[in-house]
Amino acid sequence: MGATVVFHGDCDGVIATYLYIKKFLRDLYPSHINLVVTHPWRAHVDLQKAQPGSELIVLDIALNDRISSAIASISTRHPKVVVVDHHATSEPFVGRIQNYARVIYSKSTSTPRLLAQYFSMPLNPYESLLVDVADVCEGEAPPSTDDRSALEVVDSIRMSVAFNPGDVEFMRHLIDLMMKTKNIHQDEVVRTRARRAKLLLSGLLRVISEDSVDFGRLKLSFLSLPVSRAFAGLIGVAATELSKAYRKTVVLVREEQDKVVITVRSAERWALELSKAISESLGGVYGGHAEASSITLGKEPLEVVVGKLIKLIEPLITNLRAPKLGELK
Numbered sequence: 414m415g416a417t418v419v420f421h422g423d424c425d426g427v428i429a430t431y432l433y434i435k436k437f438l439r440d441l442y443p444s445h446i447n448l449v450v451t452h453p454w455r456a457h458v459d460l461q462k463a464q465p466g467s468e469l470i471v472l473d474i475a476l477n478d479r480i481s482s483a484i485a486s487i488s489t490r491h492p493k494v495v496v497v498d499h500h501a502t503s504e505p506f507v508g509r510i511q512n513y514a515r516v517i518y519s520k521s522t523s524t525p526r527l528l529a530q531y532f533s534m535p536l537n538p539y540e541s542l543l544v545d546v547a548d549v550c551e552g553e554a555p556p557s558t559d560d561r562s563a564l565e566v567v568d569s570i571r572m573s574v575a576f577n578p579g580d581v582e583f584m585r586h587l588i589d590l591m592m593k594t595k596n597i598h599q600d601e602v603v604r605t606r607a608r609r610a611k612l613l614l615s616g617l618l619r620v621i622s623e624d625s626v627d628f629g630r631l632k633l634s635f636l637s638l639p640v641s642r643a644f645a646g647l648i649g650v651a652a653t654e655l656s657k658a659y660r661k662t663v664v665l666v667r668e669e670q671d672k673v674v675i676t677v678r679s680a681e682r683w684a685l686e687l688s689k690a691i692s693e694s695l696g697g698v699y700g701g702h703a704e705a706s707s708i709t710l711g712k713e714p715l716e717v718v719v720g721k722l723i724k725l726i727e728p729l730i731t732n733l734r735a736p737k738l739g740e741l742k
């Protein structure tokens with residue numbers, strides 16, 4: 414009985430969860446739905462939290478080797494498994510899980526957009542606004558309208574989620590607000606979190622721009638373990654902001670407990686190409702999109718990784734090209 418929704422703890426992940434529940438699991442909401450918030454680097458572990466016997470829905474998780482194997486192996490415990498994703502790097506894994514799950518995959522701008530298009534969902538204005546919000550969170554230009562409300566919602570969801578992306582209770586609160594068609598940016602809990610996140614973010618931006626190395630079109634910066642711990646969920650947002658502020662591609666390296674993570678942001682759409690090149694040279698697993706991607710490496714001293722990156726980046730910058738205009742969506 415019931416359903417488990419395992420979803421990415423970011424802006425489009427939480428909106429996708431709302432939309433899926435509203436359209437397909439409404440009768441089960443809230444008491445028969447088990448929410449599991451996760452991130453691609455730990456999704457293979459979090460998938461084990463799905464209640465056996467429940468329908469399993471996996472939303473907005475960039476597939477990789479470990480996640481595909483986990484989905485295949487736990488699929489026998491669930492009467493129905495649905496996987497919906499839009500990440501470019503998931504494509505090679507779609508065929509591997511198709512025998513175990515219904516896979517809805519397309520390189521759409523966001524997972525909510527993919528859901529709406531794939532199922533030809535009729536959307537009311539509130540739902541339609543949230544799908545636009547998800548697209549903007551994923552890097553699309555905001556819809557050209559004088560209406561500021563979409564941008565306010567983008568800001569409040571993105572920042573409040575980033576404050577602690579693993580907090581399933583807060584995710585439940587957000588989904589509740591959406592199910593009740595509430596104004597998200599006016600909710601006190603959301604506002605408080607977003608405000609705290611912004612304070613932290615301004616501190617973090619100062620740290621990463623002070624400690625950065627400039628390569629012309631690219632900026633490389635790094636965070637040691639204590640700093641990266643203190644700012645946890647905000648690092649992706651900070652990399653995006655930094656990239657916008659300097660109009661440069663940003664490569665942000667951080668140390669975590671048991672790994673090193675490299676976040677890449679690029680308005681010039683080289684993030685994925687660059688991540689692939691970094692991973693080919695330094696190892697690890699990479700994933701994401703042309704504008705936003707990341708590489709996860711094993712534990713290594715930060716200065717060693719930064720040293721290798723500096724050697725790697727200089728020749729890459731001259732060889733890499735941004736896609737031609739015609740290749741852009």
Ligand SMILES: [Mn+2]
Nearest residue numbers: 421423426473
């Ligand atoms: Mn996402």
